[in-house]
Amino acid sequence: MLRQMLMIAAIAFATSPAHAEIARIKSSAGTAMVERGGGRMPATPGLRLSPGDKLVTGKNGRISLSFIDNTRFSVGPNSRIAVSQFAYDRTRQRGQFVTQVDRGSLAIVSGQIAKSDRDAMKVRTPSSLLGVRGTRFIVEVPK
Amino acid sequence: MIASVRFASAGLCFALAACSHSSLVLLPDEGGGHGSVAVLESNGKPVDAVVSQPDSRTRLGSGTPTPQPLGKAGLNPNQLALLSGLPPPPRSFTLYFVEGTTDLTEQSRPVLEHLRAEIARRPGVDVEVTGHTDTTGSAADNDALSQRRAEQILDLLASVGIDRSLMTAVGRGERELRQPTLDNVSNELNRRVEVTVR
Numbered sequence: 001m002l003r004q005m006l007m008i009a010a011i012a013f014a015t016s017p018a019h020a021e022i023a024r025i026k027s028s029a030g031t032a033m034v035e036r037g038g039g040r041m042p043a044t045p046g047l048r049l050s051p052g053d054k055l056v057t058g059k060n061g062r063i064s065l066s067f068i069d070n071t072r073f074s075v076g077p078n079s080r081i082a083v084s085q086f087a088y089d090r091t092r093q094r095g096q097f098v099t100q101v102d103r104g105s106l107a108i109v110s111g112q113i114a115k116s117d118r119d120a121m122k123v124r125t126p127s128s129l130l131g132v133r134g135t136r137f138i139v140e141v142p143k
Numbered sequence: 144m145i146a147s148v149r150f151a152s153a154g155l156c157f158a159l160a161a162c163s164h165s166s167l168v169l170l171p172d173e174g175g176g177h178g179s180v181a182v183l184e185s186n187g188k189p190v191d192a193v194v195s196q197p198d199s200r201t202r203l204g205s206g207t208p209t210p211q212p213l214g215k216a217g218l219n220p221n222q223l224a225l226l227s228g229l230p231p232p233p234r235s236f237t238l239y240f241v242e243g244t245t246d247l248t249e250q251s252r253p254v255l256e257h258l259r260a261e262i263a264r265r266p267g268v269d270v271e272v273t274g275h276t277d278t279t280g281s282a283a284d285n286d287a288l289s290q291r292r293a294e295q296i297l298d299l300l301a302s303v304g305i306d307r308s309l310m311t312a313v314g315r316g317e318r319e320l321r322q323p324t325l326d327n328v329s330n331e332l333n334r335r336v337e338v339t340v341r
Binding site for chain 1: 168171180224267
C-alpha cells in the first residue's frame with residue numbers, strides 16, 4: 001500500500017508542472033475566497049486550485065468546483081475547508097484525496113479517486129475521519 | 144427554567160436537523176442507487192462503521208454512528224441549497240477518426256458543434272481530451288500512442304477555436320475498451336478520443 005502510494009505520488013510529481021491544477025472554481029457568491037500560502041484571492045469562476053488550497057466563505061458565501069477526477073464540491077456559507085492532499089494519476093485513474101472540513105458545510109459527489117481504492121478519498125472533520133465509498137453526501141460542521 | 148430551555152433547543156435541533164454537532168447526510172446517487180461512507184475514526188479512536196442507508200443523517204463524534212432516516216421533513220434549506228449549488232455532472236463526447244489519421248469521420252463532425260456549445264454554456268469550464276487505443280501492440284506502446292493521439296486532437300480543437308488554456312490531454316492506452324476484445328485485436332470502436340467537459 002505504501003509502495004503504491006509512493007508510486008502514485010512519484011508519477012503525479014513527474015508529470016505535473018509546479019502548480020499542478022487539481023480543480024477549477026465553477027461558481028461563487030457572496031464572500032468566497034481561496035487561501036494559498038499566506039495569501040487570499042477571490043474564488044472567481046475558472047480559478048485553478050492546487051493541493052493545500054483552502055476554501056473560505058462568509059455568511060452569504062458559496063463556492064462550487066469540480067476536480068480533475070470528476071469529484072464535485074458545493075461549499076456552503078461560513079465554511080473553512082482545506083484540500084489537504086490530492087494526488088491523481090490520470091492515466092490509471094487512481095489517487096489519494098483528503099479534504100478537511102474545519103467548519104461549515106460541504107456537499108460532495110465523489111469521482112474517480114473514490115472508485116480507485118478503498119478509502120482513497122477521505123474527509124476529516126474536527127471529530128471524525130470518513131472514508132468515501134463512491135457516493136453523494138453532505139458534511140456539516142457547525143461552529 | 145433551565146430544563147425547559149434545554150428541551151426547547153433539543154426540539155429545534157431535531158426539527159431543523161442543524162444541531163451544534165457535526166453530521167453526515169448520505170443521499171442517493173444522481174443516477175439512482177447509492178454508495179456509502181465509512182466512519183474510520185471518532186474523537187481520535189478507530190471506529191469501524193459504515194453508513195449505507197440513503198436519505199439518512201448520522202451524528203458524528205458521539206459514540207457509535209447511528210444513521211437516522213431523514214423522514215418526512217427531508218432536507219433543510221441549507222442542505223437543499225448545497226445540492227442545487229453543485230456543478231452539473233461532466234459531459235463526454237466521443238470522436239472517431241479515419242484510420243491512421245487525425246481526420247474526423249463524417250459522423251463525428253456534428254459532435255464538434257455539440258462540444259463547442261457545451262463548452263460555451265459552462266462557467267469556469269475545463270476540458271479533458273482522453274485518447275484510447277485498441278489492444279494491438281503492447282500496453283506501454285498504447286499508453287504513448289493514446290497520449291500522442293490526445294495531444295493531436297487537442298491541437299485540432301485549438302485550431303478550430305477552442306481555447307487551449309481550457310484543455311488537457313490524457314492517454315488511457317487500452318484500459319478502457321468500448322468494445323471488449325482479446326489482446327492484439329484491431330478494433331475501430333476502441334480507437335477513439337473522448338472529450339470530457341467539466
